[in-house]
Amino acid sequence: MSKGRTEIAVIQATSFCNVDCKYCYLPDRKLNRRISLETVAKIADRLFESSFIADEVTIVWHAGEPLSLPISFYEEAHKEIEQRNTRGVKIAWSIQTNATLITGEWCDFFKRHQVRVGISLDGPKKVHDAYRVDRSGRGTFDRTMRGVRLMQEAGLRPAIIAVVTDASLPHPEDIWRCFTEIGAAYVGLNVESAEGINLTSSMQHDGAESAYKDFLKRILSSMERESSSPLLREYENTVRHIMSRSSNTRPQDNIPMAILNFDCEGNVSTFSPELLTVRHHRYGRFILGDVFKHSLEDLIHTDIFRWLSSEIEEGVRSCRASCDYFSFCGGGWPANKLAETDTFKSTETSSCRLRVKSGVDAIVEHLEERFGSEMSVIC
Numbered sequence: 001m002s003k004g005r006t007e008i009a010v011i012q013a014t015s016f017c018n019v020d021c022k023y024c025y026l027p028d029r030k031l032n033r034r035i036s037l038e039t040v041a042k043i044a045d046r047l048f049e050s051s052f053i054a055d056e057v058t059i060v061w062h063a064g065e066p067l068s069l070p071i072s073f074y075e076e077a078h079k080e081i082e083q084r085n086t087r088g089v090k091i092a093w094s095i096q097t098n099a100t101l102i103t104g105e106w107c108d109f110f111k112r113h114q115v116r117v118g119i120s121l122d123g124p125k126k127v128h129d130a131y132r133v134d135r136s137g138r139g140t141f142d143r144t145m146r147g148v149r150l151m152q153e154a155g156l157r158p159a160i161i162a163v164v165t166d167a168s169l170p171h172p173e174d175i176w177r178c179f180t181e182i183g184a185a186y187v188g189l190n191v192e193s194a195e196g197i198n199l200t201s202s203m204q205h206d207g208a209e210s211a212y213k214d215f216l217k218r219i220l221s222s223m224e225r226e227s228s229s230p231l232l233r234e235y236e237n238t239v240r241h242i243m244s245r246s247s248n249t250r251p252q253d254n255i256p257m258a259i260l261n262f263d264c265e266g267n268v269s270t271f272s273p274e275l276l277t278v279r280h281h282r283y284g285r286f287i288l289g290d291v292f293k294h295s296l297e298d299l300i301h302t303d304i305f306r307w308l309s310s311e312i313e314e315g316v317r318s319c320r321a322s323c324d325y326f327s328f329c330g331g332g333w334p335a336n337k338l339a340e341t342d343t344f345k346s347t348e349t350s351s352c353r354l355r356v357k358s359g360v361d362a363i364v365e366h367l368e369e370r371f372g373s374e375m376s377v378i379c
């Protein structure tokens with residue numbers, strides 16, 4: 001089993017989230033567990049002593065609402081990590097947040113540390129509030145937008161992660177206008193999928209594939225119409241892939257050690273970040289070790305790592321042998337395969353039919369309509 005270089009380290013600063021989105025995959029979001037600076041320091045020790053680490057690593061605060069912890073914690077945590085970076089690895093900081101707790105002081109912190117801020121926003125109020133609610137069932141759009149506006153005033157351009165649900169499908173133009181108006185730099189569309197404790201999706205229904213394809217084509221048309229449109233991840237990746245004619249795209253989620261996920265107690269997993277918190281009815285947890293007891297090199301000699309890697313690789317091999325979209329997809333997302341099919345060895349899921357197959361079809365059709373025969377030559 002070949003390993004990847006570690007390019008992403010996801011660190012759970014807290015398990016707690018102050019909101020309660022209906023499709024959330026995190027089982028412990030009501031629990032107020034927090035990482036200690038001692039654990040942060042140990043994670044940094046393990047990362048920078050590891051032979052897996054790439055020359056540049058993105059450290060993402062995620063898997064709970066990171067902004068529930070004070071700015072002073074992150075000032076100290078960044079210091080602890082930077083002090084241990086004796087090999088001079090380039091660090092890119094990132095925070096994934098629902099934006100409801102952003103203040104002017106947070107914006108200063110983002111600037112000071114050049115933090116890439118990913119905001120979870122599904123579109124305008126009627127779309128966002130359908131699923132992104134608090135514990136009393138109230139929509140969170142207004143609170144999210146307050147944070148977004150503070151970022152705009154501070155001259156910061158967020159990256160948006162939008163979950164596409166059945167509530168999004170009728171409103172592609174409004175959704176794109178919303179992202180353009182807030183000055184987003186970048187948008188990623190995550191089709192709602194079964195992952196973690198979210199066992200079903202509002203997008204698993206008859207007609208969802210053609211509806212998503214139509215949705216994405218209308219997003220692409222809006223993108224071309226708006227003069228200051230953000231970049232769309234799905235479009236950028238597909239076009240880059242077509243132009244490079246590469247047959248070797250694999251998501252980091254299915255490459256061993258490419259992503260390392262650390263929970264707030266120092267437990268470590270690899271592959272899809274969602275696997276950090278999953279408790280499977282047959283397999284239990286997918287924790288490979290604990291930073292206080294194990295080096296990252298130790299992890300790859302555990303039975304669970306060998307078993308997990310071989311099952312995931314078998315799924316990727318089956319995808320390669322059976323799927324016309326393999327060169328775009330690279331064999332899918334282990335956490336989604338497990339949630340939908342109860343095994344990592346499987347191939348097609350309803351999520352990949354939407355996210356990959358309908359997505360690629362929509363983009364290629366759009367390019368063909370736009371560029372006609374020139375495009376057929378490239379494809």
Ligand code: SF4
Pocket residue numbers: 319320323324325326329330331332333347348349352353356357
């Ligand atoms: S699109 Fe689905 S079936 Fe095809 S390679 Fe990806 S995960 Fe496998």
